[in-house]
Amino acid sequence: MPEYRLQRLRGGWSIAAYEDGKRVSRRRLECSDAAGAAAEFSRIVAEAERPVDPDVRTIWNAYVADKAGRRIAENMGWTGRAVLPFFGDLKPDAISEKTCRAYVATRRSAKRGSAAQQARLEAAGKPPALGVADGTIRTELNQLRAALLWAEKRRMIGRAPAIEMPSAPVARERHLTRREFERLLDASETPHLRLYLLLAISTAGRNAALLELTWDRVDFERGLVFLGPRHVLRPQKGRATVPMTNALRAALSDALAYRRGDRVITWAGEPVASVRTALGKAVKRAGLPKVTPHMLRHSAAVWMAEDGVRMEEIAAYLGHADAIITQRVYARFSPAHLRKAAGSLEVGGPRPAG
Structure with a gap:
């Protein structure tokens, strides 16, 4: 892989590629100021050094790096422990409905809780807690889909595959009085x-x-x-x-x-x-x-x-x-929800005003 250098060129800036100490190509940059040229240089180098036909692990890590400092990057550090052992070595075009269903089945039968919690169950002679919830599985697959769509947008891959996931769980309706x-x-x-x-x-x-x-x-x-x-x-x-x-x-x-x-x-x-x-x-x-x-x-x-x-x-x-x-x-x-509609359906007496 060539070495890239930012250089001055006729009052502007250029990016030059060197191999074995010899310049093999040079290209003028659009930005003429130093800060803009440095940013353009970094972007071109990143594009040039981007892996060809990357696997899911490479895409996942690149996406997390791009989102560094945001909560999604921290969350994906955890979900990656489940997603990457299964999908990490696959190329995106190898992901199919069958692959996604196999992942869902694997997670539904996986042990729940930390290693310490599982050890306590074993010490007590109890069976391991199994079955990761569908809501958790959906979160993991949604983050995989987000990373793949990001890779498609940045032309790391041709097209992001469809990710099949379990149905959304019924929303919990409990609230405190x-x-x-x-x-x-x-x-x-x-x-x-x-x-x-x-x-x-x-x-x-x-x-x-x-x-x-x-x-x-x-x-x-x-x-x-x-x-x-x-x-x-x-x-x-x-x-x-x-x-x-x-x-x-x-x-x-x-x-x-x-x-x-x-x-x-x-x-x-x-x-x-x-x-x-x-x-x-x-x-x-x-x-x-x-x-x-x-x-x-x-x-x-x-x-x-x-x-x-x-x-x-x-x-x-x-x-x-x-x-x-x-x-x-x-x-x-809300006490007013559908109240007017219900009033339209009154029978056996005068209808309420309004």
């Missing part, structure tokens, strides 16, 4: 969990947004919480700017007096990576069924719908791009 939330809040023994719960139910924020929230995005003067970066024209998905409730303002004011660092949710002065352990313990003390962080966001949306808040306003609170998905999921909880 206000009384259940109060029980959960009362059962929270650690300050960081109590603050997290109040943030979650008061902002309807996603788990990641709550754990990543920093004090510079808590505006006490205007009574606002910025779940995403401030001063951006296009907020991140699901990260709205919402007003503080009275209960949340009081909790944040108390926490601010003892802050140790930039993050709002901390334990012993350190950022909290997950509240699942503390939340699980509080759930048991409260005598409730399983509660997940996402269930808190769902519960907040249901409460708003039950109070007759317009779907457009709920969508804005949740950070949805439009109210279509909000309408589909939460309209049935």
